[in-house]
Amino acid sequence: MVKLTIDLIARSSASARKKKDEGLSTYLKKLTHLYFSEKSIDEIDDLSQCRSLSVLYLYDNNISVIKNLGFAGNLTHLYLQNNQITRLENLTPLHKLSKLYVGGNKIAVLEGLEKLQELKELHMEHQRLPSGERLLFEPRTLVALSMGLQVLNISGNGLDDISELGILRNIMQFVASDNKLRDMRALSALIGSWPKIWRLELVGNPVCNKAKYRDRVIVMNSKLAILDGREVSDTEKNFLMSWKEAKDAKKRQRIEDATRIMESNQEYIMQPQRELPPVLPPNGSRWNRTAALNKVYMMPGMVGGKKKFDAVVAKSHMPASAPHGTRTNPLDSLTLGRKSYTDLERPSRNMPIPPQPPVFLPDEHGMNGYPNGEPDFNLTGHVISIS
Incomplete structure (x- = not known):
């Protein structure tokens, strides 16, 4: 059991402090980057002396609970990949956090990020969830991230429907590889709702096996520049966009023709039906009267x-x-x-x-x-x- 403490930081930084000939307190106040990855750390202790800390590397450890980070009001980058974390919690004080890496943990719900207004990148790929479960999204967190989040990585989380992510209006890079996405129409509606998307990664989804998959995805959004790691050239994009416009024009014409026929039929049905005029016997006849x-x-x-x-x-x-x-x-x-x-x-x-x-x-x-x-x-x- 290894705990991240001030003493552990002091021992690891002794040689660096000797070269600069400065004391521990002064060193901790100036400390901006802290590297403790792959150290078998399972708990974070009180690090309140490191008030200038902006980048914290704690990936590839055994941490199960995020705590004791309330002091890090200047923290901008937090790396917690490949730990044992089950919940996103105790991150509210990190007002300046812009990049959060929590992939490879056991997080089942994206939540607890309502106060992170500066968050630009969120990486939650390959959560180790029980068989048959998928990553869920808490609506309040999505609303809070809707105007700021630009990069989202949710690969390998058993997702078969991501339509609720359409609220993230400023997404520029979206990585959702190795999921269970198969609905091309739902994907088109989602990608088309992101006005700034330029990079899209969908490798490993059933939707990739659809006929003309690449062509159909490129025309979903004219801003796409990279699809599945391959650049989308201007020539390819212009040709496919012209093809889509012609196809949409034919579809609109068919709809207009069908609507016109339906309207004419409705008008005919609504018209009063004319009655045949009576044909009577000659005038003066008893039958005529x-x-x-x-x-x-x-x-x-x-x-x-x-x-x-x-x-x-x-x-x-x-x-x-x-x-x-x-x-x-x-x-x-x-x-x-x-x-x-x-x-x-x-x-x-x-x-x-x-x-x-x-x-x-x-x-x-x-x-x-x-x-x-x-x-x-x-x-x-x-x-x-x-x-």
């Missing part, structure tokens, strides 16, 4: 057809037996009661109707040539037998 009173629509074909219809109905009601001695045709009995023909049954107007042979009914004195019995007729009216 009845139709007018009842607002009945009468088809043109029905005008003048009532008498014909009444005649057909009357004929269908005639008795089956005719007066004695009247000539008749047995076929008439087959058509009694029919009101209309179908189109297939209706005879042609130009085709003459073949004459039907006369049929004689028996009178009182005999069978009209068949005195010994009554004749049988077929359907065409011809005699087929005599009984």
